[in-house]
Each structure stands twice: as structure tokens, then as C-alpha cells.
Amino acid sequence: MNSDPKSTVPKIKAFLFVIFIISVILLFRFTPLAEYLHPQALKDFIVNRGPLAPLLFIFAYATGICLFLPATLFTGIGAVLFGTFFGFLYNITGAMLGASAAFFLGRYLGRDFAASLIGARLSKYDTKIADNGFAVTLYLRLVFFPFTPLNFGMALTRVTFAQYFWGTFFGIFAGGFVMTFFFATITEVWSNGQWEKLWGWKSLLSLLLFFGSFFIPKVVKHFKPEI
Numbered sequence: 001m002n003s004d005p006k007s008t009v010p011k012i013k014a015f016l017f018v019i020f021i022i023s024v025i026l027l028f029r030f031t032p033l034a035e036y037l038h039p040q041a042l043k044d045f046i047v048n049r050g051p052l053a054p055l056l057f058i059f060a061y062a063t064g065i066c067l068f069l070p071a072t073l074f075t076g077i078g079a080v081l082f083g084t085f086f087g088f089l090y091n092i093t094g095a096m097l098g099a100s101a102a103f104f105l106g107r108y109l110g111r112d113f114a115a116s117l118i119g120a121r122l123s124k125y126d127t128k129i130a131d132n133g134f135a136v137t138l139y140l141r142l143v144f145f146p147f148t149p150l151n152f153g154m155a156l157t158r159v160t161f162a163q164y165f166w167g168t169f170f171g172i173f174a175g176g177f178v179m180t181f182f183f184a185t186i187t188e189v190w191s192n193g194q195w196e197k198l199w200g201w202k203s204l205l206s207l208l209l210f211f212g213s214f215f216i217p218k219v220v221k222h223f224k225p226e227i
Helices: 007-032 032-037 039-047 048-064 071-117 121-129 133-142 147-155 159-192 197-198 201-223
Strands: none
Touching: 007 159, 032 048, 039 048, 048 071, 048 147, 048 197, 071 147, 121 133, 133 147, 133 159, 147 159
């Protein structure tokens, strides 16, 4: 008896998803690409591309997110290369493109298989998460849930892309700006060699906002969505 193609396709997609993850690990473990994981190497590679540097950076940020590279790495590089304003603009663009691409990748390859494993009890929670998709995504972003795992994880639920996109956008907006502002300010002081500016209002403000951002999860937990 031939197996039902409809039941086979999700398994094939899930298998491809696993192969994708393993391939990424092997790619950065046993090939020269591992050398580009160093912040200075990434910085040198991008900055030497002249006018194309912003586009290349955004593409590298988005691709890195899909390849399970830490978003903080690219956020710091964006701040160092482009300053606070443009650094934040390019950071948020790269992060959103990467988060969106990862979501679609996880949704296409993993959602059907995940749904086939969900029993009646778990299906109830899946439905509740979907009903509060924006709030759940926003909450998890604000409490600093690991960026890339959440991208793929939300794709396995019934949350719509619109809920996920806007929850992600508003969830990373404030934190992304704070981190960009902090790294850009420290870089400015370091490059100019004017260490007295470490006690200036801009440096102190960036430091205050940076450490203050670590208290965001504690505040947000009081507004945890019901699921």
C-alpha cells in the first residue's frame, strides 16, 4: 500500500529543516566562513565596499539571522560603522528582514509537521497563542527571549505573519535603539581618544539606557498575556 502523499510531505519538509540546521552548524564549524564571525573581520569586509556598504550590511544582518548568528553581533557592528541614526535604521531593517525570512522558512518547512504532532491538548494552547499572536510575540521580544529561536519557534505556531511582524517590530524597536546608541557612543569616544567625554551627558545617557534596558523584562512580566 502506498503512503498518503499528504502525510509524507510534512515529514519531508521537517527533514529538510533539520538538514538546513545541521548544514549551518557544519558550515561555520568546518569552513573558512567561520573566520567572518569575528566582529573585526565582518567590519572590515563591509566597510571596504564603499557606497554598497549599507546594503551589504543589511543583507549580511538578514542572512546572519537565518543562519542562527547572534543579532547582537550585527547590531554592534551597525552602530560602529554607521553611527546612532543610520546604524539604528540599518539595524532595524536587517533585523526585520532576517526575522521575516526565518519565519517564512520555518513556516514552510516545519509548521505542517509540528501541527501533525500536536494533540488535542496542545492544540488548545496553539489556538490561544494564535488568538493573542501580537501580544505574545511582543511580550517575548521585550523579555529578551533569544531572537533567532523565537523567529523559527513562532513559525511553528498558528500565529499569522502580520501578528508576528508587528509584535517583533515594536518589541525590538526600543531595545535596538538603546544598544545602537550605546555602541555608537562608546565607539565615538574610543576613535576620537577623548576619554573625558566618557563623563559627558551623551555617554552617561547611553550607559543609563543600556543598563536600564535590562530591567525591561521585569516590568513587562507584569503584563504577561494570558494563554
